[in-house]
Amino acid sequence: MFKSAAVVLAVSAVPFTTAVVSPPAQGLQWQQCAKIAEGWTGGATSECTTVRVPLDYDHPEGRQLTLALSRVRASDPVHRRGVVLVNPGGPGEQGTTFPDDLAGSELAAAARTHDLIGFDIRGTDYSDKILCPELDPVNVPRPPAGDSAEQRFKAQATTVADRLRTCATKDPELARSMTTANIARDLDTIRRALGEEKISYFGNSWGTALGATYRGLFDTHVDRMLLDSELAPGQAVAHADDQTAASEAHFDDFTRWLAERDATFGFGGTAATVSRNLLALRGRLADQPLDGDRDDQWANARFLAPMADWVTAADALVAARDGKPATTTAAASPAEPVGNGFDVGYRDGEIGFVLAAVNCNDAAGARDIDQAWAHGLELTARYPVAGYQPGGDARCAGWPFTARPTQPVRGRSPLQLVGHAFETNTPFPWAREMQAKIGGSLLTVEDDVHSSFVRIPCGAQGSRFLETGATSNGTCAG
Template sequence: MRAKLFAALTSSMLVLGGAPVATAAPAGPGWAPCATVAKGWDAGDRRTECAMVRVPLDYADPGGRTIEIAVSRLPATGERTGAIVVNPGGPGQQGVTMPGHLADSKAAALNAHHDLIGFDPRGVGYSTALTCAPDETAPGPGLSEKDKAGFVAERDGRRNRECHDRDPALVRSFTTPTIARDVDRIREALGERKIGYYGVSWGTALGAQYRTLFDAHVDRMLLDSVMPPEFSVKAMDDGQAGAGENTFHEFAAWIARYDAVYHFGSTQPAVARALLDLRDELAAHPRTGPDGTVVDGAAVNRMMANPRKEWAVLAGQLATIRDGGVPAGNHAPPSGFGWDAEPTGFSEFQQTSLLCNESASPRDFDTVWQHRQDRVARFPVAGGFGIYEQKCVGWPVEARPWHLAAGTSPLQLVGHRYEPVTPIGWAIAMRERVGGDLMTIEDDVHGSLSALPCADAAVTFFDTGRTNTGTCQGAPVPGPPPAPAG
């Protein structure tokens, strides 16, 4: 897939970080329609263009080995005033398709005066990457919860070390500052003195890091669903668990408002107690439905701290369980940071590499397990949902933490008041560290700005530099379904 793209574009693209180009004025990237050069691209997309930009593997050795970064461009539809580089987060998420997604959203007017520039970070998608299939060997039956977790941590740690050893230099380069430097090489390749930047989720950390390193090259920057300024996978699990526990209590209060429908109780404490009792009952006496669906205590627990748009369905399912039934479905765990997007174009290994390269977290299972137990004690519903700290068990690379600083370029932060994936407290902490103005969205939806009418605020910001410190209404919470007629 990458070979075809390289062959089509290498002859005319700008080479960066290697030997000088033997022309008086370097040309920009050799753009070609993505649909003609990128395997699997939407054949009906006739607007998006693709190119490769070559960057150093190691910026401390700019004349050494180089790698390719896949870049996409959606040219401005009107009078062009600049370019906005975009990143959807992850880490590990492919970014070349994000310009098209934005152009199809309520933020489409961003494309009126700006080229939208997407890219696949190193290690992801069409860019230079390392394919590393996970080991899916399952733990044996009859193991305790701790022993199951220990088996998985040891299995994944061993596989991660094997993959690291196949190309240690590439894997160790999966860091936020290095990718920020890749963004600046993209800026140079575009021929832009300054760029705009729109980042979501981990893309907000990338933006804050780029602004720390290259503030003079930032035109305007918008960060939606903001990461914390100090990075730690333990702090991530703690923060998400705390926000998830709040979601449980809000869910219980919502069910109480509709006691005539669900009959769990008319007050939040009564509903919370009833749901926890139901979880304990199913833990002691699991139930199997006609389609083979098993509902146990863990399945019930996974239904109690989910997004608001799911509350009506989940409340109905919990009532069915309480009344002796088994709702159809597999009751999968709630999605979290980095897992809220489509899996296509996602590299779990790149995500693990970047998280563990940058988090000064424990590398031994016993410490990680004790942190989990402490979290469950503080947050009885959401404490066990954390997945990130365990990823770094056995990771062979010493952590290199972020160092973010304030800048002077215009910065718009966007936080979501009830969101459990990137809790709003992280946005407040980031504002205190790097500056900027914070707009608050009254929802719990990760990175939802581009899907809401207040996406106009983003367009205004990139067109004029005017920030917004107000609030924005999110999508309404669905109510219970209507009662059957008759």
């Protein structure tokens, strides 16, 4: 909290430790984040401040929110050419620590000539937010293990819906205001507070939706925009089936890979044979688990392992098939869970609330628990691996406000999209849909790793784009 006499609503939290708030028109007062931000986990060189933004842009003179900003200054100030505002995705991933993270990535070259500016979106971290401990996992009771899958799903969904509604009604105005369009307007308020006529922007995952929305609203204020792992145009909650289909295709790729290595793993010489043998193994483990934990769910997770873990997953499945002890190598990690590109872990219930708020304000759907279960059963029938665990998407069942969907529009400012050919979280077709909707060039990364662009050598092309504006429609290794 600020060490000041400022009154903070009981449902808000702004945990900087000293008052540095200045109206945008009066300039910003920057201080070292490590000195003013409680529990700061970013770098020692990061500077922080706050800006005030309207809660409701239709009534800009009304209630104001406080947003936290951070900055890593250009390392070559003599050649500084502007700022890059950045967002790590979520919505709700911490934005203020992101610039320091990027300064050590393949965007380091761009960081020499640009200030990197992060911000915590409304509702998160150091910005004004609604505290929602009700959604913290430790506070959400789990249904009895003896219940059927349908009973467990519906009981859990009802519990979460009730708690989501409780949190939203703590501050209905703020909860209702948490839309991608309003956050894009916050982004432009930040631009004006920084005194910049134009900004560049880099966003991952949901950050691509934010960037595309900003560019549609404020195209003339965009210098260059770099987006990695695109959501489908509009909110991806309406495209969840695409992710399930992508996960099933990922399994099909795994079976082809195993078939090409039949001499090593012995699951069959064709993808169809491998698939039959793997599903038979899963069925056997459902009836007779090994070691207590190698059961059907364990096997299904190996079926969906990321490409980097395919050898480990195959070795583990061979050991299970042959009744041997578990392999000593690390178990294969399950593929990223289907989650519309929005999924990150809870932080004391806060991130769960933000994910639901933005999702459910922006897109209709996922509000009926019975329909969600029925649709989950349809996916199970259609996708025997990706849909293996019966369930459904009822994340908005408890949301008390009507959705107001928006769609990004085409712009003219320089735009570089980056898509990952094999990933399942934000499937590659979404990148093509986004390009068709808003324009720009599309660089294809040959991997299945969500938002990996700035962590691989190919990411240097992102720095070149931000420095020179040179775009690419090519491919690069992941």
